Amino acid sequence: MFYLLKCFIQMKTLLNNIDLNEALFGNSNIGFVPTMGSLHDGHISLIKKSLKLSNKTIVSIFVNPKQFNKKQDYKKYPRNIKKDLKILKKLKVDYVYLPKIKDIYKAKNKIKIKLNKQDKILCAKYRKGHFEGVIEVMTRLTKIVNPSKIFMGEKDLQQLLLVKRFVEKNFKSKIICCKIIRDKNKLALSSRNILLNKDNLNKAGKIAKNLIIFKKKLFKKKNLKDSIFKKKNELKKKYNIKIDYLELRDKKNLKLTNKIKNAKIFIAYHINKVRLIDNL
């Protein structure tokens, strides 16, 4: 009966905060999936989890200018709103929130985010101001939407852990961690993959596979630091890529580690001017 009813209820598109407040009023157990659009199966897995665990699911699509440390990157970020809305309707999402910049940033209260020295690692080191922008937008979105749960992907593990720390400290909302979705070549899905041609997509898949096999073999290695250093040079040469970092870190506190237990390999690299990240 509930399922039948759900089939007839249309997804509501919320174009501003007045629409949003009206629609969400009186609802409890709201699941929120914040995205920048150009939706793929990674996003879809988060949405499905929210639909399962929440009374109402709201997906936001907002390409947040504050988290781009390069203007050109913001400009060329893939946007695909028509296709996105089709996907969300098909999934029977309750609400899609499409805020304008002023809906997010008009609130007068200034939010000053400062990362600790220990946080300035991995992408925080290579994309100055990026996570400050992410945490600010997530703080503002959480205040506006006031969800019970926020669904985020492990694909961006550093982002997830930072947002979890800031948001759960200041709000009642809980961050729900969702696993990485990969394509058939093991490449982690990302909206940026659209910017790659077929050859580079193949290359990126090979890099992911290479690292998955490498991680399995790391168990047997004595000097992990040295093995990772060698792997970084090998990947650079073999695939002609620029690597920002290739590091083994604890998956909970992101500290550098020499033990494979509870650790992940973190990589960020540039392939034909497109920056990809992964953790394996």
Ligand code: AMP
């Ligand atoms: P984005 O639209 O790139 O800002 O991503 C929105 C959310 O989807 C973030 O929580 C991401 O971590 C998550 N996400 C992106 N790609 C994947 C993926 N391949 N698997 C799982 N989650 C993902």
